Amino acid sequence: MATDNPAKKLKLDGPLIGTHSGHFHADEALAVSMLRLLPTYAASPLVRTRDPAVLATCHTVVDVGAEYDDARKRYDHHQREFTTTFPGHTTKLSSAGLVFMHYGKDAIAALTSLAPGPDLDLLYEKIYTDLIEAFDANDNGVSAIAPKDLEAAGLKAKFSDRGFSIASVVNRYNYTSGPSPTATTKDAEQQEEDARFLKASLFVGEQFELEVTDRARAWLPARHAVAAAYTSRLQYDASGRILVLGEGMPWADHLYNLEKEAAPQPDGVAPHVLYALFPESTAPDTKWRIRAVSKENSGFENRKDLPDAWKGVRDEELDKVSGIPGCVFVHAAGFIGGNKTFDGALAMARKALEL
Structure with a gap:
């Protein structure tokens, strides 16, 4: 025994x-x-x-x-x-x-x-x-x-x-x-x-x-925070393609589920979020990240990469290429980037939607 x-x-x-x-x-x-x-x-x-x-x-x-x-x-x-x-x-x-x-x-x-x-x-x-x-x-x-x-x-x-x-x-x-x-x-x-x-x-x-x-x-606990962000996403993009999170948290699973629960979307609202924004820390002057949302269950394949011209570019050079001040970096794979401010990260997301 x-x-x-x-x-x-x-x-x-x-x-x-x-x-x-x-x-x-x-x-x-x-x-x-x-x-x-x-x-x-x-x-x-x-x-x-x-x-x-x-x-x-x-x-x-x-x-x-x-x-x-x-x-x-x-x-x-x-x-x-x-x-x-x-x-x-x-x-x-x-x-x-x-x-x-x-x-x-x-x-x-x-x-x-x-x-x-x-x-x-x-x-x-x-x-x-x-x-x-x-x-x-x-x-x-x-x-x-x-x-x-x-x-x-x-x-x-x-x-x-x-x-x-x-x-x-x-x-x-x-x-x-x-x-x-x-x-x-x-x-x-x-x-x-x-x-x-x-x-x-x-x-x-x-x-x-x-x-x-x-x-x-x-x-x-992140479920409730992501749900609130999902509900308020239209204030950042009229089609609802940008999700703004108040702090770092596990969000992707919740986003996929919220999208399924919300389908079908009203006229003019996109079925999927393409970019998520979140702060690097809770400090008042923290930098912000922009993350391309992955296709569900696809690993590193994204719904929409950050623009090719931005990939692997940093700092002032990225400012010039993107036309947005305060840029920090965009990863060479195009799935994540950063800006010194929230407004800068939001501008990157909005610009990326157009390209």
């Missing part, structure tokens, strides 16, 4: 969690760590086995047992008839997605103290989309882009990132050159394997906690 570090001397007397023994993966490692965030399971011991008789004694079982039944606390996804997906998504769930679907809001609330409501719902969807769905896809053998589609497009990866993902890190915890000299029995070997699983579970659990707490602290 897997237990936490004996040095902690925790009394593990909560409901028994079960998962499979043998080679482990990121999905059940995350599923177990998410459960243990909840008060019900905070002191739960874990047993790793494939013995049906032992699993039958468990209160909650993940990733083994060929059964999905929330009422019975059984969360496996390997059975042929399993097709469950997260609401609004098409990726078949793994044990991580199953546990998150049923307990994700409670886990987020435990980490953030968010009460039930729109903010919790928004963060619940965001965490699944940005983190949990990749666990589900990885465990079910689903690529972000189908290899056959890449081949049909004549595209080849520039490098291999197989060793770079969370799943690959978890897999390393499986690696062993064989039992240690102290593992002289099958039970001892199982204890060593269980200890590696617990390390992996702690690792993915920490990533989950970091993602949730960061999103709650910065991303979620």
Whole structure:
């Protein structure tokens, strides 16, 4: 039976969690760590086995047992008839997605103290989309882009990132050159394997906690600020193509969602914001940045680059090329630039719209 570090001397007397023994993966490692965030399971011991008789004694079982039944606390996804997906998504769930679907809001609330409501719902969807769905896809053998589609497009990866993902890190915890000299029995070997699983579970659990707490602290509050900026954007450009933010914040995701929620736009109002302006700091004399808005889910491809003639140009030379005083720089890739003042950055945005 897997237990936490004996040095902690925790009394593990909560409901028994079960998962499979043998080679482990990121999905059940995350599923177990998410459960243990909840008060019900905070002191739960874990047993790793494939013995049906032992699993039958468990209160909650993940990733083994060929059964999905929330009422019975059984969360496996390997059975042929399993097709469950997260609401609004098409990726078949793994044990991580199953546990998150049923307990994700409670886990987020435990980490953030968010009460039930729109903010919790928004963060619940965001965490699944940005983190949990990749666990589900990885465990079910689903690529972000189908290899056959890449081949049909004549595209080849520039490098291999197989060793770079969370799943690959978890897999390393499986690696062993064989039992240690102290593992002289099958039970001892199982204890060593269980200890590696617990390390992996702690690792993915920490990533989950970091993602949730960061999103709650910065991303979620930004939603309200970006919504206010989106509502007031017409004062800077009659077509609404310039977004002015009061301070640095994560804004792109919120902008994409606000645009979808607002569609269709009134006559004369553009469907998309092209440039976002924001100050470098909160100081009264701070410089301002202008950022070309990326196409959603496209990486570095922008809806409209800053003008080609400005790219890679700085200071007085940029003033001359643009006809706007106070310019600081425009990146050679054309996605970001700067000016000494808000008025200067706004002038750059307005001029860029025309070119």
